[in-house]
Amino acid sequence: KAFLDRITKGVEPYPIQEGKKYEYGTAGFRMKAPLLDHVIYTVGLIAALRSKKRNATIGIMITASHNPAEDNGVKLVDPLGDMLEQSWEGYATTLANTPNDKLAKEYEILLNETLISNISQVHERQAKVVFARDTRASGPYLVTALKAALDAVNVEYKDYGIMTTPQLHYIVRCVNTLNTPYHFGEPTEKGYYEKMAKAFKTLMHGRTIQGPITVDCANGVGGPKLRELIKYLPTAKEGGIDFKIVNDDVVKPEALNFECGADYVKTKQRAPPHSIAQPRDRCCSLDGDADRVVYYYTDEQKTFHLLDGDRIATLGAVFLADMTRVAGLDQKLKIGIVQTAYANGAATEYVEKVLKLPVTVTPTGVKHLHHAAARYDIGVYFEANGHGTVLFSDNAIKLIRESEPKSPGQKHALDSLSACIDLINQAVGDAISDMLFAEVVLAHKSWTPENWRNTYIDLPNRLVRVVVHDRSIFKAVDAERKLESPAGAQIEIEKLCQLYMKARAFARASGTEDAVRVYAEAYTQTEVEKLAGQVAEVVR
Ligand code: 16G
Ligand code: ZN
Known part of the structure; x- marks a missing residue:
């Protein structure tokens, strides 16, 4: 088999790094960029297998999201634009850890294991892959390694150049649904902008939003892409949004995620240092690959107020629940919210008691939330850190698009819901799309960020990172809210x-770093600081 020789030859320039153990984690492989070329090569091979297996186009995204500029990473995208099926993460891990001299053999083993060895049609299928990368300096070199692998196993591929992570997910879904009743859109960047802009215009019709929004793009790919999208949107003079884009320097590579971006704002609980926003201005920050967004504002006293993923979820849910009711579909469509244990207790209480909507809690990581959200007709999912989106079931889409309105009010609600289906990137959480959705809801409600924040008041909370000797002994259960091991820790x-009053705390091993994270919340800031410290001592 010629391709086995080609694999051996092709991987020559990309030897495995001695003493490094690679693992396909919550967000794929992620590490210092120079360590990644071997891994990328093997990811190309896995993508080929996966494509044959699913008889569909598979996506590969090269990015390290909010991590420092010198890092990079890679993840695989399944046919509908969702994350790689979990059972395949193990194959990816196995191949990444295989040294060059054994790679062809290991590939053949996986080929037979995943593709049922004797069905030749499956083996002979043309594998197809699309890929893109963020703005990191290491991107082009890693693409070279990736192409070498794809060429070795005869994959038909298309390089989409620089894109946001959600754009690549969008492309994958478009390509795979082309000429089907579920077609998602044109598989081009232009198609992405046009779809979103059209839906946005429908939703904003006759509405205006007060004041500008300052968008911090983390000096990443979100900057140029947002500027591109804006060309398709109505201008501020035409009643559109007045965007003030900041931190959009993609020329200076080391600026990426440095003192800016969603992760900075969320973990430091403050605006980027050079913020030009005025008191009470609406601000938001994207992360380095634009799949996460958080909002915030600073008041006259210079107090910083974060409107995180929990807030975006409740904001969106209020709107979708209202529209569903006006559309007369509230008895037919089950709306629910999916959160993780990090969701503020006040947010959960607000959803259950005020909005009277069900809440599902899942472990951390987009794929878990995504799957749980898919069990509702309208499933709103967000991590507090700003990863999230809304999923509409096939049933919901059908009802929304095919119901006969009985009044102008109903027609408006149905049209609005229908536009939401297009505005919100259902393939994956998308900072730019989520931001437009939040803007639409704020415009509909004529809310300032302060009005939004006043819907409920967050419980004081604290997140602590604890370095431990061996994080693998920390086994969490019940959507990471309880520790099963080490024995006795949970009781403590x-x-x-x-x-403490209204107190809640949990500890879980990080999926991305060698540490345990402790989260605590309580009625006062003093109490929560104490509690977090004490729980950290329990795990230390
Ligand atoms: C990854 C996840 C993110 C999660 C974070 C938790 C994706 C695309 N990303 O970045 O959703 O919040 O890991 O990190 O799933 P941790 O396990 O270190 O706390
Ligand atoms: Zn990201």
Whole structure:
């Protein structure tokens, strides 16, 4: 088999790094960029297998999201634009850890294991891959390694150049649904902008939004892409949004995610240092690959107020629930919210008691939330850190698009819901699309960021990173809200929580770093600081 020789030859320039253990984690492989070429090569091979297996086009995104400029990463995108199926993460891990001299052999083993060895049609299928990268300096070199692998196993591929992560997910879904009843859109960047802009115009019709929005693009790919999208949107004079784009320097590579971006704002709980926004101005920050967004504003006293993923979820849910009711579909469509254990207790209470909507809690990581959201007709999912989107079931899409309106009010609601289906990137959480959605809802409600924040008041909370000797002993259960091991730790945490009002705390091993994360919330800031410290001692 010629391709086995080609694999061996093709991987020559990309030897495995001694003593490094690679793992396909929550967000694919991620590390210092120079360590990644071997891994990227093997990811190309996995994509080929996956494509044959699913008889569809598979996506590969090269990005390290909010991580420092010198890092990079890679993840695989399944046919509908969702994350790689979990059972395949193991194959990816196996291949990434295989040294060059054994790679062809290991590939053949996986080929037979994943593709049922004797069905030749499956083996002979043409594998198809699309890929893109963010603005990192290491991107082009890694693309070279990727192409070498794709060429070795005869994959038909298309390089989409620089894109946001959600754009690549969008492309994958478009390509695979072309000429089907579920077609998602044109598989081009232009198609992405046009789809979003059209839906946005429908939703904003006759509405205006007060004041500008300052968008911090983390000096990443979101900057140029947002500028491109704006060309398709109505201008501020035409009643559109007045965008003030900041931190959009993609020329200076080291600026990426440096003192800006969604991760900075969320973890530091402050605006980027050089913010030009005025008190009470609406601000938001994207992350380095534009799949995460958080909002915030600073008041006259210079107090910083974060409107995080929990807030975007409740904002969106209020709107979708209202529209569904006006459309007369509230008895037919089940709306729910999906959160992780990091969601503020006040947000959960607001959803359950005020909005009277069900809440599902899942472990951390987009794929878990995504799958849980797919079980609702309209599933709103967000991590507090700003990863999230809304999923509409096939049933919901059909009802929304085919219901006969009985009044102008109903027609408006149905048209609005229908536009939401297009505005919101249902393939994956998308900072730019989520931002437009939040803007639409704020415009409909004539809300300032302060009005939005006043819907409920967050419980004081604290996140601590604890370096431990061995994080693998920390096994969490119940959507990471409880520790099953080490023995006795959970009881201690619960005892500590009982000492404070409205207190809640949990500890979980990070999926991306060698550390344990402790989250605590309580009625006052003083109490929560104490509690977080005490729980950190339990795990230390
Ligand atoms: C990854 C996840 C993110 C999650 C974070 C948790 C994706 C695309 N990304 O970045 O959703 O919040 O990991 O990190 O799923 P941690 O396990 O280190 O706390
Ligand atoms: Zn990201």
